[in-house]
Amino acid sequence: MTQEKNSEHQIGSRKRRKLSPPEPAESRAYATPEAPILSRIKAKKTELAPHRSPITDLSPASTNEANFASLNVAPWLTRALSSMEIKRPTGIQKACIPEILKGRDCIGGSRTGTGKTVAFTVPILMKWAEDPMGIFALILTPTRELAIQIFEQVKAISAPVSLKPILITGGADQQQQAIDLASRPHIVIATPGRLAEHIRTSGEDTIAGLRRVRFVVLDEADRLLAPGKGSMLPDLETCLSVLPPPTKRQTLLFTATVTPEVMALREQPRPGRPPIFVCEVDTEDLAIPPKxxxxxxxxxxxxxxxxxxxxxxxxxxxxxxxxxxxxxxxxxxxxxxxxxxxxxxxxxxxxxxxxxxxxxxxxxxxxxxxxxxxxxxxxxxxxxxxxxxxxxxxxxxxxxxxxxxxxxxxxxxxxxxxxxxxxxxxxxxxxxxxxxxxxxxxxxxxxxxxxxxxxxxxxxxxxxxxxxxxxxxxxxxxxxxxxxxxxxxxxxxx
The missing domain is CATH 3.40.50.300 (P-loop containing nucleotide triphosphate hydrolases)
Known part of the structure; x- marks a missing residue:
């Protein structure tokens, strides 16, 4: 996310970063507090069933003076971030960037406003710079506005290089989008509904590039994977059906609220793949801003x-x-x-x-x-x-x-x-x-x-x-x- 003049927040993020060993099965990362929370509003006290899966935080220890160079981020990317006043990595960025660069799938949980977009964009751009092939990454997000915001941030961070991102969302000219998809862009930022429509109707020549994608990002993954009325799962499954299998791509899930549906990624078979990196930082168990x-x-x-x-x-x-x-x-x-x-x-x-x-x-x-x-x-x-x-x-x-x-x-x-x-x-x-x-x-x-x-x-x-x-x-x-x-x-x- 945009991180203008956020040095004070980032220093706070380092102090709050919570790295813990795997918790026993009976513990809950979002457990109800031992002392009941008494509302000033008179309410019927109904017991709420726990709905959280245990979170395993596998992130390595970090230094208090970490910067992007210490995370092995390429100098051109470090300079690009610095020009955007992003000079110190936040907790989620320090935890995830090195592990994604190692080739690991990732589930990243961090409260809003902590820079999750940078956490997945930086390693994708570094890997793309090593091999600038066709459609290198697909970023899926639940709303048009968020897709537009990510598109603008990717363009800003990649300004020093010849990266070609495109935006595929509803409310825009579908024919022009099909032409853009067929032109083999490097990064596709899309909402599941419109991309699924292209997959169903636009023909193989349009979507062929998606079959060689190296990275798949689900931003706001809890919303994308939520079941029930208005679920995006049918369209999401259509999108994933044309991509390489999970063993031949990196899958990155980021969200402010880690749900059981998000954590289900850990249960997928992974022959020949390193273990999934799962971390939750800067949330203080609550995922709401501290101030x-x-x-x-x-x-x-x-x-x-x-x-x-x-x-x-x-x-x-x-x-x-x-x-x-x-x-x-x-x-x-x-x-x-x-x-x-x-x-x-x-x-x-x-x-x-x-x-x-x-x-x-x-x-x-x-x-x-x-x-x-x-x-x-x-x-x-x-x-x-x-x-x-x-x-x-x-x-x-x-x-x-x-x-x-x-x-x-x-x-x-x-x-x-x-x-x-x-x-x-x-x-x-x-x-x-x-x-x-x-x-x-x-x-x-x-x-x-x-x-x-x-x-x-x-x-x-x-x-x-x-x-x-x-x-x-x-x-x-x-x-x-x-x-x-x-x-x-x-x-x-x-």
Whole structure:
């Protein structure tokens, strides 16, 4: 991930690095704390079944003064990283780069914002420089935005050499992508759905280069390998079916939350291959940023929009760059329309938008032209936006791991960050599950001389309710967030 001015964080990473021998089978890397985590929110105490596999950390001991040269990184790559202000390796980079260079498959677990992209890009580029063949590496990632971010980082790191990366994602011209694939690029960064579509429809001449891939990277591997509704496994299996067998390629899995599905890689037969390198660093068992302040506000479901509007406008928060997470696209759309009509500088990121709008909106937020980003979980994974000061969970995720990814958008690279979760009447069990998962309770939101509930009653109920009705009508009439009728909708009304 982008690591501008992160020397303070990296020094902290070295101190926190946790290297331990294999744990007994009965121990759990993510075990529930011995003392129960008591929430300030009254909740039904339901016992949560452990859902973690033991983590074996095989990484070698490191020196406190490690740099990229000490990891045997090529001088040209060291200079390229230095030009990007990446001068000291983080814990995950120190652990994984030497082992990947030895030819080992890797499972790397590290909390968000610790430079996992550099951890796999550097050894891939070094190996490619030794033998610059056709499609050398395939990097798969769950979202278009993360694929674009990795593509830009690979281009930046490889600037001194003639590396040709390409991007294969939905929302772009499929015919041009097929031409790019057939031109034998060096690195392909893709989302599984679009690449699987090419494999099924574009013909052998297009995908032939994939049959000689040396490296396969699954970034945010827990999401790619997750079963259940909306699973990417069918498309992922299609992608892997045209690649060399696991014994003839290196497979690298990186994630902030190591799940049993990720750890299942260890069980695959490996004739003639070195043992898989498995490590987990910089997580402190919790995978949440150490300087994150987690808080909650109890808000009636019928008035959550009022509480959100007041929270965004308090003296402490009025200038903060903020991401608001929703569970559904419809909710995100409504909040974007509503908050804009209430005077907030807001944009949105979700699957209901055209790809060009998604890219433009994210760029607006990164450039701080918009202070608030309303998003679904497509923005929860991997995106590196250093200036995010506040994350608001408008809807609470069902999976505590999704909560970890959401709040990981703030407090990155050693910075201080805040998260606020709006808790409705039916949400307390979800909050309790999150507290069990992260091993820490949320604090009641407090701001000096500010009563959120009082401001809602006094200032927000009437205007927010009126603006919500207007926003819903605007959406129903097919108007965009600026109040203009969308293209293709003009002739619907006579």
């Amino acid at each position: 994150l302040q987690q808080t909650y506000i109890q808000a009636p479901v019928t008035h959550k929009e009022c509480y959100l509007h007041v929270l965004l406008g308090t003296p402490v928060n009025v200038e903060k760059s903020t991401i608001i997470f929703c569970n559904r696209t419809d909710t995100a759309t409504l909040l974007e329309y509503l908050l804009r009509s209430l005077g907030h500088r807001v944009t949105a990121l979700h699957s209901g938008l055209k790809q060009s709008d998604r890219v433009a909106n994210l760029a607006r937020f990164r450039a701080q032209a918009a202070r608030v980003l309303v998003a679904t979980d497509v923005a929860a994974r991997g995106l590196d936006i250093p200036e995010v000061k506040l994350v608001i969970n408008y809807d609470i995720p069902r999976d505590p791991d999704d909560y970890i990814h959401r709040v990981g958008r703030t407090a990155r690279a050693g910075r201080i960050g805040h998260s606020v979760t709006l808790v409705g009447q039916r949400d307390v069990d979800l909050v309790y599950a999150i507290e069990e998962r992260v091993g820490k309770k949320m604090d009641d939101y407090e701001e000096e001389d500010v009563s959120i509930e009082g401001r809602v009653i006094r200032d927000a109920l009437k205007p927010v309710t009126e603006k919500k009705r207007e926003a819903m009508l605007q959406i129903q009439e097919g108007k965009d967030v600026l109040g203009k009728r969308k293209k293709g909708m003009q002739k619907k009304r006579s």
